[in-house]
Amino acid sequence: MRRSRWFGLPRSAVAAGAVVLLLSAAVVFPAVRGSGSVAVYGYEDVPEGGYGGAEAERIGKCAPWVVSGQGFGETRFADRERAFLCLATAEPGVPPLFGAVREKEVLAHGKRLCGVMHLRTEDPRVKAELDKTGDGPYWSTVMLDALVYLCPDLVARHGPDRLRPEAELLREEKEHEDRVAARCPDRWRGPRPGSRVTVAAFTGEGGEFTVGDVGGEWGSERPVLGGLVEVYEKVVRVRTYDLNDYACVTTMDFAEAPPLLPRGWEQIVETGLRSTGERIEVVGSEGGTGTANLGAAGPGEYRIRIYARDLPDGGLEDLEKPGSEYLVVAFPGRSGGTVVHRR
Numbered sequence: 001m002r003r004s005r006w007f008g009l010p011r012s013a014v015a016a017g018a019v020v021l022l023l024s025a026a027v028v029f030p031a032v033r034g035s036g037s038v039a040v041y042g043y044e045d046v047p048e049g050g051y052g053g054a055e056a057e058r059i060g061k062c063a064p065w066v067v068s069g070q071g072f073g074e075t076r077f078a079d080r081e082r083a084f085l086c087l088a089t090a091e092p093g094v095p096p097l098f099g100a101v102r103e104k105e106v107l108a109h110g111k112r113l114c115g116v117m118h119l120r121t122e123d124p125r126v127k128a129e130l131d132k133t134g135d136g137p138y139w140s141t142v143m144l145d146a147l148v149y150l151c152p153d154l155v156a157r158h159g160p161d162r163l164r165p166e167a168e169l170l171r172e173e174k175e176h177e178d179r180v181a182a183r184c185p186d187r188w189r190g191p192r193p194g195s196r197v198t199v200a201a202f203t204g205e206g207g208e209f210t211v212g213d214v215g216g217e218w219g220s221e222r223p224v225l226g227g228l229v230e231v232y233e234k235v236v237r238v239r240t241y242d243l244n245d246y247a248c249v250t251t252m253d254f255a256e257a258p259p260l261l262p263r264g265w266e267q268i269v270e271t272g273l274r275s276t277g278e279r280i281e282v283v284g285s286e287g288g289t290g291t292a293n294l295g296a297a298g299p300g301e302y303r304i305r306i307y308a309r310d311l312p313d314g315g316l317e318d319l320e321k322p323g324s325e326y327l328v329v330a331f332p333g334r335s336g337g338t339v340v341h342r343r
Helices: 012-024 053-066 077-088 103-116 124-133 141-147 152-158 166-182
Strands: 027-030 037-041 195-202 208-212 229-232 235-239 246-253 267-275 281-284 300-310 324-332 339-342
Touching: 053 077, 077 103, 077 141, 103 124, 103 141, 141 152, 166 195, 166 246, 195 281, 208 267, 229 267, 235 267, 235 300, 246 281
Parallel strands: 246 324
Antiparallel strands: 027 037, 195 246, 208 235, 208 281, 229 235, 267 300, 267 339, 300 324
């Protein structure tokens, strides 16, 4: 059974997912004809030939916050309203998207939200403003991430970390990941691999991590029996036991197939993966630190064997205890089929 132990979204996920946000969400930026209004562009709606010069310039002005993940602590006072407008229109819900909304109306709505933030959430005045956003009836993470640029002291009541420098938060996150990884057990008793790396991968809302050149094309999906993996030509998606938790993931590569050594593992699946010469690595579903290159032997066909086991739940009293454990073994092999060794 899956469990969910919420740590909060890793700060590294902001930069890792920002470009995806721009392409896959309803991306909203000011229009070009000096109207001061906001034009709505989805991924399918990008004008043929790309954005015009003025639109591209305005998109560029939002890049520090919606692409680079610049936080409140790195933003000048003079840029705060621009940061709010960029984040408030980067995806639906903050504030409401009424087709075409003037920037001054977006800003005014944000200030009205700040004006009721000191009240209890159950207050009718709060409910009225939140309902207008389409993102109510609670203060969402996305909304607060935008409003911190208008009323930082009020937003800090919901989470003071939003006011801290991004570099400091990323450093603390990395230190936390290192402490989780240090508690990952060592279960391999087989031959010595070419490389061996253990990381704490954040599983996210989807409860997964991926193996392969995750920044490239995944290729077509291959049919698989069993629920541990989804297999594509160039990427394997692994479904984890837990959501919003850190999982121990150890990766090892070999010149030839190592022994199976199934003792202690609940599930073992082996499948094929094609490398075109890019990296084969493990990355958590929210981005973050990847592992060593499992495709060091170069382009070609590989076999990827994945071991999985759940770990006793440490609960909220022990947030540095990993939720589950995985071993990802890679070695050259021509077969593209999937074999379930244990389920």
